[in-house]
Amino acid sequence: MPLQKKQDVVHGLTGQFCDARREQRYRWSIQERVRSEFRLAVSVAAGVFGMFAIADYYLLGLTRAFYTLLALRVVVVSLCLLVVYLVRQGSKCDDRRWLHAIPLWVFATGIILIVPLRPESLSTQITAVVVATMAFYLLIPNRLMIVTAASLYLNIGFLVAAVLFADVAPVPTLLISLLLIMGMVVGFFALLRLEILQRKQYALLHEERDQNSQLHQEIAHRKSLEEQLRVLAERDALTKLNNRGHFMNVAKQLLQSCQADRTPFSLLMIDVDHFKHINDTWGHSYGDGVLVRIAEVCANALRPSDVIGRFGGEEFVVALPSTSAAEAEHIAERLKQRVAALVFKDGVSELTPSVTIGVATKDAEASGLEALIKRADELLYEGKRAGRDRVVVGREGLSPR
Numbered sequence: 434m435p436l437q438k439k440q441d442v443v444h445g446l447t448g449q450f451c452d453a454r455r456e457q458r459y460r461w462s463i464q465e466r467v468r469s470e471f472r473l474a475v476s477v478a479a480g481v482f483g484m485f486a487i488a489d490y491y492l493l494g495l496t497r498a499f500y501t502l503l504a505l506r507v508v509v510v511s512l513c514l515l516v517v518y519l520v521r522q523g524s525k526c527d528d529r530r531w532l533h534a535i536p537l538w539v540f541a542t543g544i545i546l547i548v549p550l551r552p553e554s555l556s557t558q559i560t561a562v563v564v565a566t567m568a569f570y571l572l573i574p575n576r577l578m579i580v581t582a583a584s585l586y587l588n589i590g591f592l593v594a595a596v597l598f599a600d601v602a603p604v605p606t607l608l609i610s611l612l613l614i615m616g617m618v619v620g621f622f623a624l625l626r627l628e629i630l631q632r633k634q635y636a637l638l639h640e641e642r643d644q645n646s647q648l649h650q651e652i653a654h655r656k657s658l659e660e661q662l663r664v665l666a667e668r669d670a671l672t673k674l675n676n677r678g679h680f681m682n683v684a685k686q687l688l689q690s691c692q693a694d695r696t697p698f699s700l701l702m703i704d705v706d707h708f709k710h711i712n713d714t715w716g717h718s719y720g721d722g723v724l725v726r727i728a729e730v731c732a733n734a735l736r737p738s739d740v741i742g743r744f745g746g747e748e749f750v751v752a753l754p755s756t757s758a759a760e761a762e763h764i765a766e767r768l769k770q771r772v773a774a775l776v777f778k779d780g781v782s783e784l785t786p787s788v789t790i791g792v793a794t795k796d797a798e799a800s801g802l803e804a805l806i807k808r809a810d811e812l813l814y815e816g817k818r819a820g821r822d823r824v825v826v827g828r829e830g831l832s833p834r
């Protein structure tokens with residue numbers, strides 16, 4: 434049997450989950466409802482028990498027996514209302530089962546004590562005992578064991594009182610016993626069935642909730658996998674910048690919207706100077722670290738609307754939408770200075786990297802992104818030839834300066 438099913442097994446005689454923790458959780462879940470139903474049932478029962486004082490008056494008149502009975506009813510009703518009050522005052526997590534047992538035992542004692550006071554109305558009292566037993570079972574929710582104990586006390590106590598104070602002969606005693614047993618058995622099985630059904634319903638509800646939460650977890654897991662896949666497809670593994678393919682897609686869209694808005698669009702090609710030397714001197718993995726740091730510095734120096742990507746090797750590319758050549762030059766200078774401000778140390782020697790940047794700007798009419806990249810690349814290599822560590826700016830159709 435799977436674990437889920439095992440903990441949902443309900444005991445056939447107690448009507449409770451065999452798993453104690455499951456039972457505890459079930460009780461907590463219905464505690465508030467049990468408390469309010471209990472308060473209602475005991476209040477109504479106390480009212481009915483008190484109202485029988487009218488019947489006492491018509492049967493006994495203003496006699497000593499009547500006053501004794503009246504006092505008994507007042508005590509029973511007061512005790513029950515006190516318990517109702519205490520249950521109402523208790524905290525939500527308070528599962529005082531003994532408190533729920535008190536009114537049942539008080540009612541039972543009250544009913545038993547009526548026998549010596551009104552032995553002549555035994556037949557009416559037998560009916561009252563059967564009705565009280567059924568009421569115990571049907572009106573007090575989720576308290577099968579407490580109700581069973583109180584019913585046994587009421588029925589046995591009543592029978593003993595009937596034999597002692599109402600002089601019932603053996604055969605009628607047997608018949609009364611059978612009637613009382615029948616009432617108890619019917620009440621017990623009715624409540625047992627109810628308890629089992631309620632727990633099965635609870636277990637089903639939980640199974641459904643568990644399935645729902647599993648489904649939600651699976652959806653969240655899939656979303657995170659999709660996100661990871663997206664990152665893998667769009668990001669460069671080393672620098673975490675956009676990879677070349679993704680950069681091209683985003684830059685193309687930016688260029689199109691700039692063309693539609695008739696605003697300029699600039700592109701920077703950035704190449705780290707003498708990077709082979711860095712690798713050769715400091716090692717390839719140290720070179721990786723230098724690239725990561727330069728990528729970070731460049732990305733942090735840009736505006737949110739700009740897009741940066743790793744074009745390949747030690748070369749980066751930046752798309753600057755709605756940016757004129759002069760503004761792009763300014764941004765490129767800023768990037769160059771930020772990179773130049775970086776210092777790498779290995780304990781003995783120091784390294785200050787530099788970059789050469791080609792800046793190409795294009796106005797609304799001209800050709801596509803590839804042509805602009807090619808132009809920026811040419812400008813970059815002009816800078817390399819001119820000695821590196823510089824920004825070379827050009828405009829489409831114009832010579833670089």
Ligand SMILES: Nc1nc2c(ncn2[C@@H]2O[C@H](COP(=O)(O)OP(=O)(O)OP(=O)(O)O)[C@@H](O)[C@H]2O)c(=O)[nH]1
Nearest residue numbers: 704705706707708709710712717718720721746747
């Ligand atoms: N550590 C590291 N090195 C890389 C990576 N990608 C490319 N390189 C190295 O970068 C170096 C680029 O060398 P070159 O193309 O000669 O350029 P350079 O040495 O920077 O010289 P200039 O660009 O002319 O200043 C090569 O040695 C590549 O192996 C990388 O991801 N990590």
